[in-house]
Amino acid sequence: MRGEAGGVELTSPRSPRVTAARRLHKRAFRSQDRRFLAEGPQAVREALALAPGAPGRPVEVFATAEALARHDDVLGPAAAAGVPVHRASGEVLAALAQTVTPQGVVAVCTLLDVPLGAVLEQRPRLVAVLANVRDPGNAGTVLRAADAAGAEAVVLTDASVDVYNGKCVRASAGSLFHLPVVLGAPLPALVEGLRGAGLRVLAADGAGEQDLDALADRPGAQGLGGPVAWIFGNEAWGLPEESRRLADAVVRVPIHGRAESLNLAAAAAVCLYATARAQRADGGCRAGG
Amino acid sequence: MRGEAGGVELTSPRSPRVTAARRLHKRAFRSQDRRFLAEGPQAVREALALAPGAPGRPVEVFATAEALARHDDVLGPAAAAGVPVHRASGEVLAALAQTVTPQGVVAVCTLLDVPLGAVLEQRPRLVAVLANVRDPGNAGTVLRAADAAGAEAVVLTDASVDVYNGKCVRASAGSLFHLPVVLGAPLPALVEGLRGAGLRVLAADGAGEQDLDALADRPGAQGLGGPVAWIFGNEAWGLPEESRRLADAVVRVPIHGRAESLNLAAAAAVCLYATARAQRADGGCRAGG
CATH class of the missing domain: 3.30.1330.30 (Ribosomal protein L30/S12)
Known part of the structure; x- marks a missing residue:
């Protein structure tokens, strides 16, 4: 040295x-x-x-x-x-x-955030959106899970925590430097952009009308095999009604036991991994890691 | 009042x-x-x-x-x-x-922990084992995820954090009161007991030789459809060689992106939910929640 x-x-x-x-x-x-x-x-x-x-x-x-x-x-x-x-x-x-x-x-x-357009022109097949996530540790942990699951971008909406907060950077365990991050997007414009780029927009919510497993069982783009953007809400893992309405479907991770809900990072990991698995099973264009 | x-x-x-x-x-x-x-x-x-x-x-x-x-x-x-x-x-x-x-x-x-025997005589089909988990917040979050995924018991080995630690109780978000918890089991005796009760013992480890998705694709008890106990290691999400050797198989959550690993709770949620899904797809004896 x-x-x-x-x-x-x-x-x-x-x-x-x-x-x-x-x-x-x-x-x-x-x-x-x-x-x-x-x-x-x-x-x-x-x-x-x-x-x-x-x-x-x-x-x-x-x-x-x-x-x-x-x-x-x-x-x-x-x-x-x-x-x-x-x-x-x-x-x-x-x-x-x-x-x-x-x-x-x-x-x-x-700073490393990029404009939404730069992400969309790459035609991503898996995107994670953090809407209104307030805890920097949670945001960083979801970023890490999104990276692990092979997401091609993470978007934090305008109401979310600062991704450059020290706790978020640490919780991401290096993943902040691995995949494109988009900041400050208002959710309606974001959803429109994602949909325009061919992604199906799914909102994760404990009260969703669609069951994640049932959705994953459907073939191809009817299920989770096509390009998908997931919207994750805040720590209580809920999305306000107006956010849910923007999505193509509202999906719940099934609760088989007696827990009221999963924590944010666990729910995000389950949704993102279910999608990665379906996309690969459907012979998507990406190679497995 | x-x-x-x-x-x-x-x-x-x-x-x-x-x-x-x-x-x-x-x-x-x-x-x-x-x-x-x-x-x-x-x-x-x-x-x-x-x-x-x-x-x-x-x-x-x-x-x-x-x-x-x-x-x-x-x-x-x-x-x-x-x-x-x-x-x-x-x-x-x-x-x-x-x-x-x-x-x-x-x-x-x-205190609410129960002896291992009391759990095993119920013939559980999904059990989460925390081996050497040191952070109480992580332990509580895994407990919550295990409850959500429908696990019938959580076991903390003798080298793990105290489940009654305030941070663990809070992170479990009530789940500590939902399902039987076994404490202080040495891993070798525990694995023997679980196997004797008909559970396949899988160790989750980033360096595992089996891919979780590939395992989930196999039918029935060849895959994840039969009774399964998952062993999760400490925060760095690794299990020592002697612990891995005790398991019937060492399984990795695939890393599709560039993250080195998932955090403990996210990895546990993905493994437990993949198992719950396989067990239900195989027409297991439990009703969905």
Whole structure:
């Protein structure tokens, strides 16, 4: 690990460079500076794997001497590729990180959301929409599940939490850097766009009139085999009536036991995986991972 | 709302009655007193729905005057059924509750775990085993997903978190009171017991040699249509080699995208729902919920 990281260690949480990064803990400054923080070696590794110039690519990295030594596989190539890596004291890292036990690495990344049009022109076959999701941990966990299930994009509507919130970034476990994210779409325009691009729009709701398993049993696009966009509601896992009306169908995950509902991330994972399975069984155009 | 709750309001967090309940925040005292705390109207409602004398049934309830008025449907019947309901100040409730915004109701319940034998003699067809799960929120969320998917029991092995931890109780969203819970089983003896009761034992692991979807495609007990017990590992969603060896098969949820893994609760929900669907498609002996 040479280059900038070999220089003077940043020891003051009040130095201009650190202060400029720290203020990204606040949403207003993230919007203004068009930057956010990604914390921990996993997220930083995924961010650095992005092509130079790609949205989300780190503009600088802060790391303790210990982290520099331990994660040389991640940080060495960063410095070589022209991403400044600043050696920083534990106190500086603690000021930049939001977890109690920071792992010694924080990157300042450019915002990475893309316009809806850029996603739709790729003709995606599986999209997850978060409408009104307020808890950043839940949003990040759904993003991770959507990535795992092979979704080609995640959309957060205008009433949802900020995807660049530190808790969301951490809960996504790197997935924020894996698939296109669209922000701020109002639900009616979004549904129109998705439908125009050939996706069937399904709203997930505990009170849905269609049973997920019954739907999955139907062949092809009658079931879940065609292109599908899922809308997931807020933490109580409900969607308001006006949102449900926008969808082509409202679908419930069956509750076989006595639970009132599933939590958001579990419900989303079940819906997305049922769709991925149906799309693959129908010989969709995508190869299995 | 009459009866005991109409009496003197408990105002001191240091009164003997409150101190006796408060100490149940600590695992050692829960074990010693054979009691735990359930917080919030949903959990208290589920606990009070248990038959008198059933494990888990509250022995007393603390509620603010406001909560007594608002949740009369829950607390009125409690007093009538002989469960003492103590009117308590906001300060007392804050001392008893662990959430920042307690909803004014906390119940002291008897421990409700049952011996493994009691579960096995019911010949269950779907069981979730948490091996080495350390995060109480994750354990509670899996419990909730298992309940939703129709599992007939949840087992926590000896290396897992305490199911009576307040975070676990809250994350289960009432499900802790819905289905039998077995605690402290060492995994080898547990697997032997489950297999002896006719269950196929499947370990969920990201590195599993069998693909969940491929397994679900096989008919009957060759696939997921027969009685199944799932073993879920710890947060990193891995099981040690010696645990995997105990299972009849090690199964992975396919990762279609670029995520490294799913989080524990999402993976458990996908596995349990795939099984519930297969068991129902195969005309299992249970009615759908």
